[in-house]
Amino acid sequence: xxxxxxxxxxxxxxxxxxxxxxxxxxxxxxxxxxxxxxxxxxxxxxxxxxxxxxxxxxxxxxxxxxxxxxxxxxxxxxxxxxxxxxxxxxxxxxxxxxxxxxxxxxxxxxxxxxxxxxxxxxxxxxxxxxxxxxxxxxxxxxxxxxxxxxxxxxxxxxxxxxxxxxxxxxxxxxxxxxxxxxxxxxxxxxxxxxxxxxxxxxxxxxxxxxxxxxxxxxxxxxxxxxxxxxxxxxxxxxxxxxxxxxxxxxxxxxxxxxxxxxxxxxxxxxxxxxxxxxxxxxxxxxxxxxxxxxxxxxxxxxxxxxxxxxxxxxxxxxxxxxxxxxxxxxxxxxxxxxxxxxxxxxxxxxxxxxxxxxxxxxxxxxxxxxxxxxxxxxxxxxxxxxxxxxxxxxxxxxxxxxxxxxxxxx
Amino acid sequence: xxxxxxxxxxxxxxxxxxxxxxxxxxxxxxxxxxxxxxxxxxxxxxxxxxxxxxxxxxxxxxxxxxxxxxxxxxxxxxxxxxxxxxxxxxxxxxxxxxxxxxxxxxxxxxxxxxxxxxxxxxxxxxxxxxxxxxxxxxxxxxxxxxxxxxxxxxxxxxxxxxxxxxxxxxxxxxxxxxxxxxxxxxxxxxxxxxxxxxxxxxxxxxxxxxxxxxxxxxxxxxxxxxxxxxxxxxxxxxxxxxxxxxxxxxxxxxxxxxxxxxxxxxxxxxxxxxxxxxxxxxxxxxxxxxxxxxxxxxxxxxxxxxxxxxxxxxxxxxxxxxxxxxxxxxxxxxxxxxxxxxxxxxxxxxxxxxxxxxxxxx
Numbered sequence: 204x205x206x207x208x209x210x211x212x213x214x215x216x217x218x219x220x221x222x223x224x225x226x227x228x229x230x231x232x233x234x235x236x237x238x239x240x241x242x243x244x245x246x247x248x249x250x251x252x253x254x255x256x257x258x259x260x261x262x263x264x265x266x267x268x269x270x271x272x273x274x275x276x277x278x279x280x281x282x283x284x285x286x287x288x289x290x291x292x293x294x295x296x297x298x299x300x301x302x303x304x305x306x307x308x309x310x311x312x313x314x315x316x317x318x319x320x321x322x323x324x325x326x327x328x329x330x331x332x333x334x335x336x337x338x339x340x341x342x343x344x345x346x347x348x349x350x351x352x353x354x355x356x357x358x359x360x361x362x363x364x365x366x367x368x369x370x371x372x373x374x375x376x377x378x379x380x381x382x383x384x385x386x387x388x389x390x391x392x393x394x395x396x397x398x399x400x401x402x403x404x405x406x407x408x409x410x411x412x413x414x415x416x417x418x419x420x421x422x423x424x425x426x427x428x429x430x431x432x433x434x435x436x437x438x439x440x441x442x443x444x445x446x447x448x449x450x451x452x453x454x455x456x457x458x459x460x461x462x463x464x465x466x467x468x469x470x471x472x473x474x475x476x477x478x479x480x481x482x483x484x485x486x487x488x489x490x491x492x493x494x495x496x497x498x499x500x501x502x503x504x505x506x507x508x509x510x511x512x513x514x515x516x517x518x519x520x521x522x523x524x525x526x527x528x529x530x531x532x533x534x535x536x537x538x539x540x541x542x543x544x545x546x547x548x549x550x551x552x553x554x555x556x557x558x559x560x561x562x563x564x565x566x567x568x569x570x571x572x573x574x575x576x577x578x579x580x581x582x583x584x585x586x587x588x589x590x591x592x593x594x595x596x597x598x599x600x601x602x603x604x605x606x607x608x609x610x611x612x613x
Numbered sequence: 614x615x616x617x618x619x620x621x622x623x624x625x626x627x628x629x630x631x632x633x634x635x636x637x638x639x640x641x642x643x644x645x646x647x648x649x650x651x652x653x654x655x656x657x658x659x660x661x662x663x664x665x666x667x668x669x670x671x672x673x674x675x676x677x678x679x680x681x682x683x684x685x686x687x688x689x690x691x692x693x694x695x696x697x698x699x700x701x702x703x704x705x706x707x708x709x710x711x712x713x714x715x716x717x718x719x720x721x722x723x724x725x726x727x728x729x730x731x732x733x734x735x736x737x738x739x740x741x742x743x744x745x746x747x748x749x750x751x752x753x754x755x756x757x758x759x760x761x762x763x764x765x766x767x768x769x770x771x772x773x774x775x776x777x778x779x780x781x782x783x784x785x786x787x788x789x790x791x792x793x794x795x796x797x798x799x800x801x802x803x804x805x806x807x808x809x810x811x812x813x814x815x816x817x818x819x820x821x822x823x824x825x826x827x828x829x830x831x832x833x834x835x836x837x838x839x840x841x842x843x844x845x846x847x848x849x850x851x852x853x854x855x856x857x858x859x860x861x862x863x864x865x866x867x868x869x870x871x872x873x874x875x876x877x878x879x880x881x882x883x884x885x886x887x888x889x890x891x892x893x894x895x896x897x898x899x900x901x902x903x904x905x906x907x908x909x910x911x912x913x914x915x916x917x918x919x920x921x922x923x924x925x926x927x928x929x930x931x932x933x934x935x936x937x938x939x940x941x942x943x944x945x946x947x948x949x950x951x952x953x954x955x956x957x958x959x960x961x962x963x964x965x966x967x968x969x970x971x972x973x974x975x
Contacts, residue, residue: 252901252924289901294755295862298855299648299898302782306644320753324857327757389744390753390861418741420864521916 235551237311243543243550244284245269246304248325249317249340253291254419257445257475258317260522261340262287264532265315267519268540278543281550286310292317292419294324301325305334312337312555315359315535319343319392322356330355335556337542338535338585342366342469343391344399344612350560350583355552357560359535359576361494361586363392363442363467364399365608369492370465371403372606373591374410374438378463382412384436386427386451388443389416396442396467412436417447424451428458438463445470452476452484466491468589472527473499473598489594494574494586495534499525499598508568534569538576538585541565573605584609630887634790638783639775647782647854648895653789654850656890659874660800661843666872667880668804669836670816672725675732677867678739679841683709683848684858688756689749698761698853699788705849706842713841717834736868740860755859758852760785785854792846793887801883803839812836813881866924870897873927877934879941888942892930900926 237244251259269283290296304310312335319341329336338359346358387393401408413434415427439462448470471491503509522529565576587609592599638646686705690696763784771779814822852858878889904918938945
């Protein structure tokens with residue numbers, strides 16, 4: 204054994220070291236996990252790399268708002284700590300990262316997790332653990348509609364189906380004889396939009412002459428757009444994430460196709476339209492909807508909310524202030540802070556969930572005037588008002604007035 | 614006892630590694646055990662790829678697709694037909710192995726480069742293919758799986774050691790570990806015997822192998838089948854460990870991750886896939902969280918690394934490995950061990966002081 208003993212000893216020492224490094228995190232006595240007398244820990248998973256990396260800045264903007272709140276003294280004396288992890292828009296990564304945040308980092312709640320598939324993948328887990336999955340950054344209708352069966356999960360932004368209803372109304376009013384082609388991402392998110400559009404058109408849904416889907420793993424959407432053009436469609440709906448939307452706008456121009464274009468709100472920040480234009484997109488006749496103030500719109504230059512946004516976003520070195528996604532992040536973080544403030548001294552997961560899902564009644568300074576962030580015991584869709592916007596070469600123009608879709612999705 | 618004394622050091626290493634992995638979950642948290650379970654699962658898939666690439670010399674860029682097949686086979690059997698999940702693992706493995714074997718038949722006609730492209734295409738279309746029959750696969754919504762509770766005896770045994778009952782994450786870790794042990798043992802036996810020698814022969818010289826009576830077509834398809842069998846097992850376990858599968862959980866990058874793991878660990882070696890898997894699994898997670906937390910790294914670089922995701926760390930690591938350790942971590946360790954022995958014994962002792970070249974692992 205003589206020769207083996209030293210070897211064994213060395214390995215044993217190594218293993219002990221490893222074991223010591225991997226040692227568990229003991230849980231300390233708290234009123235609720237993730238809350239101390241001086242801090243609240245929130246967790247987040249978001250795509251900061253991969254196919255939907257454009258959304259990544261949202262997490263940073265949210266952090267910027269929490270930093271701002273902390274500099275003002277925090278929420279009832281508690282500072283908000285916010286841990287962001289990159290899941291690359293891949294649901295298989297969302298699961299272990301969420302487990303890490305819940306079990307290892309011991310977050311109080313998950314906040315603004317992004318991606319329909321990604322958030323679906325952890326909904327069961329978070330509900331089983333009774334960890335709030337608050338204000339998920341997806342408008343998939345299920346996150347609000349199915350609150351009854353998932354009482355620890357809630358969305359924030361207007362549901363995709365509601366948004367699509369508004370497009371349907373706009374088409375019926377302005378392009379009554381349109382031949383509609385739809386390009387959509389082949390997942391819950393794209394299909395949700397498509398369903399909303401069909402529902403909104405009702406018995407006129409035969410106006411849709413073609414619908415083509417792309418997978419999020421695809422390189423571009425040229426083949427789908429060529430097919431749609433061949434159907435003779437004169438109105439194009441693009442239900443796609445920012446990267447694919449930009450490519451699609453460019454491709455439409457390259458195909459010498461000039462349809463009326465409807466763009467989903469999750470890809471419409473002014474900066475992305477600008478990138479598309481720079482890459483050669485004509486961006487003619489483009490319609491979308493908005494519910495937040497556009498940071499590039501000069502009409503808000505002296506608006507209090509916009510001034511606050513500029514102050515807040517200065518806390519984030521890598522955030523472009525003109526990117527509408529940053530405003531989104533700040534706006535949703537505002538609601539989160541609002542909920543935490545209302546929870547006050549009763550900072551438990553259950554109480555926070557109760558306030559968020561049934562007692563919200565907020566005028567968000569970053570949303571368009573008139574937009575209410577509201578929930579009641581029977582209505583779990585926080586935002587249901589949106590306004591039609593059209594592209595005017597360098598920026599979006601608000602059209603008409605707010606359209607309220609509350610109560611249209613059962 | 615004399616047999617024990619005569620055992621080469623690598624046998625002791627195996628014992629130590631096994632004991633280490635058996636005891637590991639008792640000192641780490643349940644969450645960390647779930648990460649290590651994923652790494653072990655990756656090791657199985659990489660071992661499969663290693664048999665194909667390292668031992669039989671055929672390149673596959675599409676093993677993620679076989680993992681997806683295994684995962685969906687298990688998930689559908691467990692979810693729709695209410696089968697016990699553990700029973701579905703061998704079924705998924707055999708089914709994937711069969712599909713791999715069949716895929717190997719046309720793939721045989723392709724030269725290595727074109728085989729790589731064909732398998733790459735397989736990896737690219739897989740997520741889309743899964744989405745189509747959405748009644749069967751759950752489409753884009755995927756399938757949610759209930760993670761099994763550990764059996765009472767395991768839970769109690771674990772509780773007596775650590776004081777807390779075993780969680781399902783820890784149970785899945787042990788299931789994965791059991792699969793790793795069995796499949797690595799099988800692989801070890803395989804490559805040391807007739808089929809392994811035949812595969813290596815056709816890797817090193819197809820014509821020579823054929824002239825020596827090796828059934829080229831047979832062994833190539835066999836390698837493909839075995840390799841897919843491993844990937845199928847890994848996929849099945851992956852679905853169980855994640856608790857949720859959806860088409861986009863099997864992107865092209867998964868196949869790349871497997872290949873990186875195989876190369877980093879060391880092709881044509883048995884411990885290689887294990888080391889490679891640990892690196893390929895933890896590297897992107899750690900680098901994504903570590904880089905932004907370092908204040909000395911300029912913001913610009915940190916955000917670039919973050920935006921590019923794991924691709925950057927994979928790229929850098931691969932280049933470093935190619936330069937400094939072309940035989941992977943195992944090659945590096947072996948070289949270090951030889952140098953160490955030379956030092957310890959002095960060059961006069963035992964002629965050169967080098968271990969005799971091992972015909973089994975070259």
